[in-house]
Amino acid sequence: MMNSPDNNVVHHSARQVAIKIISNVLSQQGSLSTQLARFQQEVAPEHQALLKELCFGVCRHYPTLNSVALSLLNQPFEEKDIDLYAILLLGLYQLTHMNTPDHAAVNESVEACRLLKKDWATKLVNAVLRRYQRECDEIIDNLSAMPSVEYNMPKWLVKRFNKHWPDHLESIIEASNIHPPMCIRVNEDQVSRETYLESLSDKGIKADIGEYSTSAIYLRNAQNVMHLPGFMDGLCSVQDEAAQLSAHILNPEADEKILDACAAPGGKTGHLLEKAPSSQLTAVELEPWRLEKIESNLERLGYPVSLICADAGDLDAWWDGNTFDKVLLDVPCSATGVIRRNPDIKINRKPADINELVEIQKQIVDQVWKTLKAGGYMLYATCSLMPEENEQQVARFLGEHEDAMEVPLNTLNSSLELNWGEAVSHGRQLMPTINGHDGFYYCLIRKAD
Ligand SMILES: C[S@@+](CC[C@H](N)C(=O)[O-])C[C@H]1O[C@@H](n2cnc3c(N)ncnc32)[C@H](O)[C@@H]1O
Structure with a gap:
């Protein structure tokens, strides 16, 4: 816990807040976007990107992470310990998809159990994460025939997509599993798309026009909206x-x-x-x-x-x-x-x-x-x-x-x-x-x- 210098707000670590958000999503207390909007202020501004990465990452990879976690536990956690399950999923996500050193991912997960005053779970979380660290290729191989792991998508959704769009199954899955591109809409009441594209270029922001919507511009790299020319004056909006x-x-x-x-x-x-x-x-x-x-x-x-x-x-x-x-x-x-x-x-x-x-x-x-x-x-x-x-x-x-x-x-x-x-x-x-x-x-x- 840290006091921010300016307004005495107590900030928590990105991991602590991510545990709360993922627990709430898992227990159906609201969508990821509403939970993030509710809790992200608890994290210092400089750590909010990490918070989002953790929360979006766990949700995006949930079908695989959940299959892995369940295969490594003798029995699932009870509902009252959903926060421990969130710790485990976050730890697995870090080990698989983030640059966090493995020992730090494991140690921080164990420490998170202590912060929740659930010291009894430290050995279990430590053992599961360390086993995954040692045997991850073999574990994933053994699960790879499961649709939830093969496609990183719930089985029922894979079945529906396949039933309705058999020719598009692979591309739907692939496009649904990636980070979406950042697309903006130029306010053509204020500025033409060509002029706005130039002002992006002047700021060094690389961008391409959309093929179908005459107001669409894709940014090659996601940007903080405050860096977009005239955003606060309504010159553009983020919209697919x-x-x-x-x-x-x-x-x-x-x-x-x-x-x-x-x-x-x-x-x-x-x-x-x-x-x-x-x-x-x-x-x-x-x-x-x-x-x-x-x-x-x-x-x-x-x-x-x-x-x-x-x-x-x-x-x-x-x-x-x-x-x-x-x-x-x-x-x-x-x-x-x-x-x-x-x-x-x-x-x-x-x-x-x-x-x-x-x-x-x-x-x-x-x-x-x-x-x-x-x-x-x-x-x-x-x-x-x-x-x-x-x-x-x-x-x-x-x-x-x-x-x-x-x-x-x-x-x-x-x-x-x-x-x-x-x-x-x-x-x-x-x-x-x-x-x-x-x-x-x-x-x-x-x-x-
Ligand atoms: C797909 S979203 C709309 C997105 C919006 N058109 C936009 O472009 O930003 C559907 C919206 O309908 C609202 N909604 C759901 N049921 C509704 C109802 N019975 N009457 C009015 N709005 C409803 C939801 O709360 C949600 O905000």
């Missing part, structure tokens, strides 16, 4: 290239009434406003704490927006009866196209979640449809690779709504090339790609006049 396509597809225009029905953290809300600052945009979000994120994002970009905290599917709670010209419906989903950004999905997402999410999406899309004017357009979007949440959800919707008709994704923007992803029975599916965009799904639906 596939996610940027939503605003290009919906192509909002001045004075149009637009609904962003599942809006937080507001990435797409901001982009819609950059494209049409004088549109009348309403953003609805269920979670109050996530609504605050939209507020702070839009404050930085400098656009006013009407924010509503409500269940988008409960029209009585938020809708005044005035219809919208265009609706963006970026529904909650399994996020199976963005596992590399949310690797805790490998720990907490379960097969039953898919059916639950399909029901939630059904409720939202069926209700929100009523808020669209005749002749208006709704863009249905997910970051899922599961057809149940995507083309099958849309097929059901179209089958149950006579006034709904699928239209090509470039209907509202004739300069948008449809050279990304692949056409599926309804809409287009993008797979995650190694140096490029995330996995995404889009379908554009028009309401009859």
